[in-house]
Amino acid sequence: MDWGLNGEYPGPGRDTSFTNYEDGAVEVVALDQDNLAQYDTQQRTLRADPVAAFKQITDIDLRDAFGADRISNVAYYAFAGGVRPPFIAVSDMVQGVGPFVIYGGLAIVMFRRFYRTNIAEPLGELAVAAERIGSQDLDFEIEPVRGRELARLGATLDAMRAELLRAQRHLWHSSESRRQLNAAFAHDLRTPITVLRGTAELARMRVDAGKQVTSEQVERLQAQVARLESYANAMSGVCKLEDRAVNRAPLALREAEDELRRHAREVVAARAPELAVEVRSVEGMDGVSATAAALLLDMSLVEEVLDNLLSNACGHARARVVVELGVGDNGDSRRLIVRVRDDGDGFSPEALHRACDAFYSENKSAEHFGLGLNVSSVLAELHGGDIELANGPCGGACVTATFECGCKAPGENLPA
Known part of the structure; x- marks a missing residue:
């Protein structure tokens, strides 16, 4: 051209x-x-x-x-006819395809880097955490990972891990408590079983010798059988206490006080008639007001706790048992206070910390099995209260049980 x-x-x-x-x-x-x-x-x-x-x-x-x-x-310009040389065709092809190859390769490299950094590594961490959760290894924390969606997934997975850990620990504590309870039950069964075995062997020896079994031996057998039966019933009650329902009903404050006063006198008279009993309303910080609003109480539960506290006091008092009743302030609600004192030796330092444990007793030969304070503690907690152990200023044990009994009336002032 x-x-x-x-x-x-x-x-x-x-x-x-x-x-x-x-x-x-x-x-x-x-x-x-x-x-x-x-x-x-x-x-x-x-x-x-x-x-x-x-x-x-x-x-x-x-x-x-x-x-x-x-x-x-x-x-x-002159264009020669005929076939173009191969290297020119290759050069043209390289020039046309080269940019696509270069940019495509760069895109692949960048995507692989992005995938490894922002997807593969976070997914790997979450996969490891899921495997640990699946194997019940929950004592760890899932660190935050890259990416908004994966971070939310990691937070959800960590919340699930924490909840499973809480449930696992709760289950472990329940199992451990049950194991300790069963161990204590088996341990305390040894004494009555040993007495039964010895008495039965003596009775058999008398029969083999042509002698009659004495009434004393029969009474000993009956006493040990009754003790085992009572112990089994106590064990069954402890196992079911956690599921016991609290049935509250409104009761006038003065009526509740009179009923508890009468019940305390009856229990002490039946358990230890030789002891003097005094029931009084505590004034000052725990005063009872006759005009206060009605209390919401499960009286059967409160009386069961009072029974256990009085039984414990009657077993240690020398001459006198004192019961104090009052209503105190518990924030926005009220609490019924039942305090039982005796003039015995009081709690030892170990008993102050362990007396509410199931089957704890400083004297294994005693009639009771160390269940009274444990049952009282569980029942008081079910009613929104607790049990406090102390020694009186002049000696003797002092056990205070509290029960949540409803909200305060408007303008009602109660001692703390």
């Missing part, structure tokens, strides 16, 4: 489909490869010699300056 400044090419090979722009001195001519030399010769003869004109004006010969083979007033 020739871009000429002037002239015509009338010879063969002219493609008449191209336009000749004479005014602009631009001519576009299509040539065949065979006519290229003829076209070049003709174009050189038809056109003015700019080199001679330049020499005439400037007295500079461009042929001498640049070389005769470097001077031409004709510029053209």
